Amino acid sequence: MKKMAIIATKGTLDMAYPPFILASTAAALGFEVQVFFTFYGLQLLLKDLSDVKISPLGNPAMPMSIPMPVMVQMLPGMETLATMMMKDKLKKKGVASLEELRALCLEADVKFVACQMTVDLFDFDKSDFIGNIEYGGAAMFLDFAGDTDICLYV
Amino acid sequence: MMHFNKELDARGLSCPLPILKTKKSLADMISGQVLRVVSTDSGAEKDLQAFARQTGNALLSSSAENGEYTFFVQKK
Numbered sequence: 210m211k212k213m214a215i216i217a218t219k220g221t222l223d224m225a226y227p228p229f230i231l232a233s234t235a236a237a238l239g240f241e242v243q244v245f246f247t248f249y250g251l252q253l254l255l256k257d258l259s260d261v262k263i264s265p266l267g268n269p270a271m272p273m274s275i276p277m278p279v280m281v282q283m284l285p286g287m288e289t290l291a292t293m294m295m296k297d298k299l300k301k302k303g304v305a306s307l308e309e310l311r312a313l314c315l316e317a318d319v320k321f322v323a324c325q326m327t328v329d330l331f332d333f334d335k336s337d338f339i340g341n342i343e344y345g346g347a348a349m350f351l352d353f354a355g356d357t358d359i360c361l362y363v
Numbered sequence: 364m365m366h367f368n369k370e371l372d373a374r375g376l377s378c379p380l381p382i383l384k385t386k387k388s389l390a391d392m393i394s395g396q397v398l399r400v401v402s403t404d405s406g407a408e409k410d411l412q413a414f415a416r417q418t419g420n421a422l423l424s425s426s427a428e429n430g431e432y433t434f435f436v437q438k439k
Contacts, residue, residue: 233383234382237386237418238418303377303380303404304378305379305380317386
C-alpha cells in the first residue's frame, strides 16, 4: 500500500484546502495517509472552523473582483468580508467545504495527528478539537513519514 | 448505451468531490459491476483516468458532450 504524509502548518482558509483535498483524495486512491497538524495548522482540527479565515492583506496574488488598496484591506471587518466572499465563491463553484472534506478524510481512515508541543504552546483545550485524533511529536511523525511515497509540507 | 448497475450524478461538483464520490459509490458494489458517473468538472477526465490506474478499477469509457462528462467505471 502506498503511503502519504502531510505536515499542515497553516490555519487560513486558502491554506487549509491543500492538505484536506490531497489527504481525502489519496485515501480514495488507496493510500494510507497521515496528516500532522502543527502551529497554526492546529486550527484545522477545531470542532468549530469559523475562525479559519482568509485575508487579502499580505496576500497580493489573491484574485479580487474589485481591486482593493492595502489601506482598505486593513479596515476592521475586511477579513470577515473577504472570508464570506471566498466561501460564497467556493460554494457556487461546487467546491466542498472544509468541514465536508475533513469529514471525508476521517471517514476514509486518514489519520490526524495534533502536535502536542504546539497544543501546549498555544494553550489549546483538547475538548475544542474533534475526536478521532492522536497527539504526538516530531519523532512520531518521522516514524511514519520515513516510510512514505509522498511527503508534503503545507 | 453501455449497461450499468449504478449511477452517480456528480454534476456541479468540483475537484476532488467527483473522485471521492466515485470511490464511495463503488464501495458497496460487487466486482464486475459498472458505475456510470456524470460530471461537469472539466478536470474529471484526467482525474478518473488516474483514479482507475491507482485503484485498479477499469475506466471502460469516457465521453464529453455539452460540458458534461460521462464515465463508465467497472469495479475491480
